Amino acid sequence: MKAKKVEFENVSKKFSLHAKKSQKVLNLFSVRTKQTKEFIALNNISFEVYEGETIGLVGLNGSGKSTLSNILGGVIQPSEGKLEINGETSLIAISAGLNGSLSGVENIELKCLMHGLTKAKIKEITPSIIDFADIGDYIFQPVKDYSSGMKSRLGFAISVHTNPDILIIDEALSVGDSTFAQKCLNKMNEFKEEGKTIFFISHSAGQMKKFCDRVIWLHYGAVKEIGDATEVIDNYQKFTKWFNNLSNENKKKHKQEMLAKQLSLVDHKKSHVTEDRTSRLKILLKNGIVILPVLIFTTFMLLGF
Ligand SMILES: Nc1ncnc2c1ncn2[C@@H]1O[C@H](COP(=O)(O)OP(=O)(O)OP(=O)(O)O)[C@@H](O)[C@H]1O
Numbered sequence: 001m002k003a004k005k006v007e008f009e010n011v012s013k014k015f016s017l018h019a020k021k022s023q024k025v026l027n028l029f030s031v032r033t034k035q036t037k038e039f040i041a042l043n044n045i046s047f048e049v050y051e052g053e054t055i056g057l058v059g060l061n062g063s064g065k066s067t068l069s070n071i072l073g074g075v076i077q078p079s080e081g082k083l084e085i086n087g088e089t090s091l092i093a094i095s096a097g098l099n100g101s102l103s104g105v106e107n108i109e110l111k112c113l114m115h116g117l118t119k120a121k122i123k124e125i126t127p128s129i130i131d132f133a134d135i136g137d138y139i140f141q142p143v144k145d146y147s148s149g150m151k152s153r154l155g156f157a158i159s160v161h162t163n164p165d166i167l168i169i170d171e172a173l174s175v176g177d178s179t180f181a182q183k184c185l186n187k188m189n190e191f192k193e194e195g196k197t198i199f200f201i202s203h204s205a206g207q208m209k210k211f212c213d214r215v216i217w218l219h220y221g222a223v224k225e226i227g228d229a230t231e232v233i234d235n236y237q238k239f240t241k242w243f244n245n246l247s248n249e250n251k252k253k254h255k256q257e258m259l260a261k262q263l264s265l266v267d268h269k270k271s272h273v274t275e276d277r278t279s280r281l282k283i284l285l286k287n288g289i290v291i292l293p294v295l296i297f298t299t300f301m302l303l304g305f
Contacts, residue, residue, distance in 0.1 A: 002050040004086065005166055005197045006072065011081035013042040013067050017263075040262045041067045043221045044081070052195040054188075056202070056212035056229060058236050060243070062259075063218040065201050069093065069170040072199060087165025087197070088115070092155045100144035104135065104154050107143055115162040125161050132183070133157035153180055160187050167191060168199040173207070185211065205233050220258040 017037040042064045049055055057065045070076045071083070073091025091097065098107050108129050112122040130139050133153045138146060143154070152173070159167065169188070173181045188211060191198060202208055208215060208229060215232035217225040225232045246254065 002052060004048055004084070005051055005053075006047075006049040006086070007082075007084040008045050008047050009082040009084075011042060011045045011071065011078045011083055012040060013064075013071065013076070014038045014040050014079040014264075038264050040264060041221055042071075042078070042218075043262070045223055047216060047223070047226055049197060049199075051197060052192070053214065054192055054198040054200060054212045056200050056208040056215040056233075057218060058201075058208065058215055058233065059218035059224075060220075060240075062220075064221045065218055066093070066170055068218065069168045069199060069201060072166070072168050085166065089166040089168060090115070090159040090162055090164035091168045091170065092152070092159045093168075093170035097155060098143045098151055101142055103142055104133070104139035104146075105130075107154065108158055111158045112162060115164075117162065129157045129161050132160070134180075149177065149180070156184055156187075160191070164196070166197045166199070170201045171203070173202060174204070205237055208233050221262050 015038065017039050045068065057068060059065055067076070069091060070093075071078055072085070073089050073093075074085075075091065097111065099110060102110065105126070108126055109122055112125070117125075133139065133150075133156075135146070135150045135153055138150055139154075143151060146154070156169075156173075167188070169184075173184050185207070188198060188200075192211075198211075200208070200212055212229040214227060215225075215229045215236075216223060217232050217236050225235060243251065243254070
């Protein structure tokens with residue numbers, strides 16, 4: 001039987017939607033119940049993935065694909081639920097993982113060290129990473145000067161050389177040119193043959209059908225379908241066709257209705273009393289350093305000193 005690599009059991013991710021700064025300050029001193037809006041980006045997600053499987057993630061913009069891949073890659077933690085990941089993960093995303101002020105070569109060293117590779121091993125594989133990335137002299141320039149395609153090339157090159165058990169590719173192929181995309185797809189095939197697990201996010205239905213065994217269709221934070229890649233992609237395409245044929249007004253209405261379901265009002269005083277009080281105290285102390293001298297100064301002024 002194949003080994004289980006990933007299990008999500010009722011995993012949810014909520015993001016706090018902060019009010020205006022002035023409201024935050026009022027909340028700090030308020031004795032009344034403090035309420036915050038929370039956005040449920042992922043709601044009760046459950047699935048299991050086994051060794052050697054390639055899993056696609058599809059869904060409209062904002063459906064939660066990157067949130068899920070960031071949880072898989074350990075970039076963010078879930079708010080609720082149980083998560084089991086057996087093996088080392090490596091996330092390749094356009095915006096993740098590279099340090100903008102360091103050069104390409106320095107990023108190679110840093111990321112490899114973070115993956116636990118020895119200095120000797122890093123020295124051995126660096127030429128191969130540089131060769132795979134194929135970005136010329138830019139490899140010695142700070143990453144902040146790279147195009148998104150260059151970042152994706154470097155990110156992909158480093159990740160595949162650190163030999164992860166679970167590879168998560170979040171739209172990283174969509175920004176490169178077709179030659180590079182093909183090179184990455186070949187590498188992904190090698191990974192597949194070695195029995196590694198891959199999560200693949202792409203807006204290309206063709207690539208999804210070709211590479212994925214199963215697909216998870218996320219719809220406004222929930223799993224709409226999970227199953228055979230061709231079947232789910234076909235259903236998803238039927239849905240996008242229906243959606244794209246809606247008038248702009250109806251599209252907006254549909255989106256608003258779905259997004260409203262993802263919002264919830266949280267009563268912080270009831271649910272996080274202890275955490276709330278300690279964090280309030282911390283903020284008050286921090287702000288006190290600024291506020292106290294101002295108060296003393298104002299009092300002196302008013303008293304006519
Ligand atoms: N840090 C955050 N704070 C508040 N809301 C967030 C945060 N990160 C993501 N979201 C919201 O969570 C939802 C899911 O976002 P996510 O980026 O996971 O979607 P996606 O499916 O990857 O979208 P896309 O296809 O556009 O990349 C979106 O509505 C987004 O606005």
